[in-house]
Amino acid sequence: MAPRTISDFIHSLPKTEIHIHAEATVSFDSYFALNRKYGMDPSLKGPADFRKLLAMDSLGAMIKNFLYLQTLFRAPEDFALVVPDVEAYARRNNVRYMETFVAPSMVLKQGGIDFKGILDPLVEGFDRLASSGGPDVRLIVDVSRTFGPENAKRNVDHVLRYLGNRSTDRVIGIGLGGSEAGNPCAPYKAVFAAAREAGLRVVAHAGEEVGPESIRDAVAELGAERIGHGTSAVQDPALMDLLAERAIPLEVCPASNVITGKYVRRYEEHPLRAFFDRGMLVTLNTDDPVLFEVELDEEFRRVAEKLAFDRAGIVKLLENGIRATFMDEAGKKAARERLAAAAKALA
Numbered sequence: 001m002a003p004r005t006i007s008d009f010i011h012s013l014p015k016t017e018i019h020i021h022a023e024a025t026v027s028f029d030s031y032f033a034l035n036r037k038y039g040m041d042p043s044l045k046g047p048a049d050f051r052k053l054l055a056m057d058s059l060g061a062m063i064k065n066f067l068y069l070q071t072l073f074r075a076p077e078d079f080a081l082v083v084p085d086v087e088a089y090a091r092r093n094n095v096r097y098m099e100t101f102v103a104p105s106m107v108l109k110q111g112g113i114d115f116k117g118i119l120d121p122l123v124e125g126f127d128r129l130a131s132s133g134g135p136d137v138r139l140i141v142d143v144s145r146t147f148g149p150e151n152a153k154r155n156v157d158h159v160l161r162y163l164g165n166r167s168t169d170r171v172i173g174i175g176l177g178g179s180e181a182g183n184p185c186a187p188y189k190a191v192f193a194a195a196r197e198a199g200l201r202v203v204a205h206a207g208e209e210v211g212p213e214s215i216r217d218a219v220a221e222l223g224a225e226r227i228g229h230g231t232s233a234v235q236d237p238a239l240m241d242l243l244a245e246r247a248i249p250l251e252v253c254p255a256s257n258v259i260t261g262k263y264v265r266r267y268e269e270h271p272l273r274a275f276f277d278r279g280m281l282v283t284l285n286t287d288d289p290v291l292f293e294v295e296l297d298e299e300f301r302r303v304a305e306k307l308a309f310d311r312a313g314i315v316k317l318l319e320n321g322i323r324a325t326f327m328d329e330a331g332k333k334a335a336r337e338r339l340a341a342a343a344k345a346l347a
């Protein structure tokens with residue numbers, strides 16, 4: 001039986017998500033509990049008051065807010081709070097597989113917790129979730145370009161030491177997030193080469209607040225396997241063709257781009273549609289669901305309504321999402337079959 005509405009259709013399809021930050025998938029309830037625990041801001045009287053912190057109109061403001069939220073995480077049990085919130089998000093949106101960023105830099109700088117204290121609660125929590133039939137959540141460590149290449153190198157060393165001491169397939173790679181403007185990729189080249197050499201998957205935010213040259217930079221200097229955002233690629237047809245030919249996935253996050261407002265002011269003007277029509281491997285993601293107050297089902301509803309994606313287009317975006325993950329081939333095959341069966345049942 002065909003579902004009544006596009007919302008039902010979207011929700012009923014199993015999804016993957018590959019550009020989402022764990023600390024920004026935490027609920028206002030959890031933020032508030034941490035705020036109270038550490039006596040951070042007594043003017044916040046309840047979870048809903050956190051919303052006022054999240055008003056933003058630029059990427060700079062967003063990064064500032066995000067760094068502030070990270071200062072609320074100071075102990076392993078704080079990171080354990082992330083797991084049920086990520087699980088609830090995934091279940092609300094029928095997300096079956098997720099690759100989420102976790103950003104240790106600010107937390108480690110603050111002191112009082114080591115890398116293992118950050119990762120262990122996440123690895124153990126997501127292991128438990130997967131083994132009980134819940135969503136399969138993998139971690140990509142954001143080594144950050146806000147704090148410079150030495151800090152990034154320390155983060156990669158932490159990851160490699162962690163994986164040397166613990167056999168886990170939860171931690172799959174590194175990403176370069178943080179401030180893109182004024183921070184080109186060249187100083188991070190050696191760090192990323194070492195990570196690739198060690199078998200880590202590598203991705204980078206690029207083309208979110210800097211032009212297409214930043215995307216070329218991430219591919220050439222870092223060997224980035226996926227591009228986070230990639231919005232400014234629309235200014236460079238030769239780059240779009242290169243990304244399409246090499247099937248380099250773009251982790252597109254339209255709501256995030258509209259709110260931070262660098263290249264896109266209105267959802268209807270987002271280049272996702274142009275990228276898709278050009279045959280680029282585009283995927284749909286939310287970036288920071290709590291900061292942008294958007295979840296994945298809603299993001300799909302918006303592309304259906306504002307960027308004219310019909311049901312076949314939505315399924316194609318979800319197929320791209322599976323292809324762009326770092327799952328092994330058996331995992332991708334199973335996810336494709338699950339998606340195809342759900343789409344068929346809804347036809």
Ligand SMILES: [Zn+2]
Nearest residue numbers: 177205228287
């Ligand atoms: Zn991001």
